[in-house]
Amino acid sequence: MRAFLEGSKAIANTVSLCRPGVISAYPITPQTHIVEELAQLVADGKLDSQFVNVESEHSAASVVLGASASGVRVFTATSSQGLFLMAEVLFNIAGMRLPIVLTCANRAISAPINIWNDQQDSVSLRDCGFVQLYAENVQEAVDFHLLAYRLAEHKDIMLPVMVCIDGYILTHGIETLDMPEKEKIDKFLPAYQAPYKLDVDNPLTLGFLADPDYYTETRFAMQETHNEALKMLPELFADFSSVFGRNYQCVEKYRLEDAQKAIVAMGSVCGTIKDVVDELRKKGKKVGLLKISALRPFPMQDIYNALKGIPRVAVMDRALSLGSLAPLYSEIKSIFFAKKKAPKIISSFIAGLGGRDITAESIKEIFRQLNQREVVGKFIDLKAELLQDKL
Secondary structure, eight states: OEEEEEEHHHHHHHHHHTTOOOOOOOOOOOTTTHHHHHHHHHHHTSSOEEEEESSHHHHHHHHHHHHHHHOOOEEEEEEEHHHHHHHHHHHHHHHHHHOOOEEEEOOOOOSSSSSSOHHHHHHTTTTOOOOEESSSSHHHHHHHHHHHHHHHHTTTTTTEEEEEEEETTTTTOOOEEEEHHHHHHHSOOOOOOOSSSTTTTTTOOOOOOOOTHHHHHHHHHHHHHHHHHHHHHHHHHHHHHHOOOOOOEEEEEETTTTOOOOEEEETTHHHHHHHHHHHHHHHHHHHHEEHHHHHHHOOHHHHHHHHHTTTTEEEEESSEEEEEOOHHHHHHHHHHTSSOOOOSSSEEEEEOOGGGOOHHHHHHHHHHHHHOOHHHHEETTTGGGGGGGTT
């Protein structure tokens, strides 16, 4: 069904059709509209779910942990500092193998206080055990939630999934999209049947104390399951396409077939990059984009295959690893370490922090700077006059 909706409302309505039994969240900009809409659906009797009001994001994560452990499909959402307040619980959720779906409305981290978009929050927690999917537009944001539940609840996976959407750009932006219909969602996503749960009639322990004789094996099992999830995602994408007619991949190659220069990026900026690529292509420039949709599990082989024949590659990060290399750049660079067949230049550019616009001109500047010399950690659109006293 075609609809013209705010991203948050589209996500909330899609989540409601997934029939979560428990929803818990604490309001934080720019995530608030998602759970506000879900709370209204519950209050109006349109969603048969228990919405649990809590005093913090730590409590919200704890509520959905407990509900999921009892065998119920759950949902939560957060942003920025709220995600960090949840962090202790998120590691527990992943370690307990609970299939929770969390929406992260990406927002910059304090200090200084900033409520606008970059990807520092979710990228900083890329190692907490959650699968992480990054959406380019509202349609992807909606569809990725359906894929998230399907992947998380698969009996061979049982890992939580974080759907990452750029704050304001996607949460508050209004787009025309195909809203999934209930009948198709029911076909793609069956009712949740927990393979294990807390039950007074069949007692078990979740999150037990693991001494050195057992702990390594639990982490190894999670690592192997991420590998299994990476193999399973193409099958789920194909199944999703058969039901809804839309195609997705862990990495999307956009006009890379003969590209001499390419940008690697995640999230909503990929739409702008595509427009610039199309414009430069009309002028005879052989440029392209590699869009990363899955940061965890990280699709190393797909990235290698997509970029190995391209002479010059720029990795655009909207996050930092202070004191080191930019996060996505580090991971891309590591794929090609000591490889015989690799791009001659892999440069690192940092843009869009704290909501600063990444304009078409900014992207053209990255392509211009992607020449004979490798650039590492170059900030785009940096206002040098503000740095005289290092703020």
